[in-house]
Structure formats: structure tokens, C-alpha cells
Amino acid sequence: MIQELRFKKIKKDTYFKKRGGVTKICDIVCTGCNRTVLVYQKDGPGWLKRCYENRVILPKTINIKKNLLCDCGNVLASPVVYKDGRFAWHLITGKFKRRKSKYDKKFRS
Ligand SMILES: [Zn+2]
Secondary structure: OOOOOOOOOOOOOHHHHHOOOOEEEEEEEEOOOOOEEEEEEEEOOOOOOEEEHHHEEEOOOOOOOOOEEOOOOOEEEEEEEOOOOOEEEEEOOOOEEEEEOOHHHHOOO
16 A cells, blocks of 8 residues: 655754754654554654654644554554644653654655
């Protein structure tokens, strides 16, 4: 199945620049069943704590104002409003793991 991506090149906006101009495309994987729940552009170094709507590559349709659920029923993240007003998912420790995505290379070419 070919899934439609929400964007196809690394986003290089003000947030990207603020985070030092380094980025990785990651898969956010459910620890319950090992499914990839999100593909995400992670800007800057360090631990992944939050996912912002404009950095989600897959799936195409999301609702950032609801819990991030895996098909197996595992809740990976809950909605938060970040201090700058952006909606985000706050990832729950132990419910997800982060993996380098196969899209990482494609997004750089
Ligand atoms: Zn799962």
C-alpha cells in the first residue's frame, strides 16, 4: 500500500533554524505491537518529547487534539498546547520507541 505523505522534503522553516538546523526523519513505533504509528520530522538534538502537527509526515489524516492511538489500542501520546500556542502530542515514556525512518534518505535527496 502506498501511503500519501503530508510533505516530501525536509521543512526548513524558522522552527528548524531555531533548533540548530539539524533534523532527522524518525518512525514513532508502538512498543505494544511494533507498528509504525507516525513518521515524523524531529528537529534539533536530544530526546523526543513532543510531536508538532506540522512535522508529522505520516499518516495523512491526524487529529492532534485527541490522543495518539495505535491500532492495537496503545495510547502513545496525549494532546498538549505548547507555550507558544502550538498544538502538539506529548509522547508517553515507555509507550513508543523512535527509529530512524526509511524516509530519512529520501527527504534529503
Ligand atoms: Zn500498537
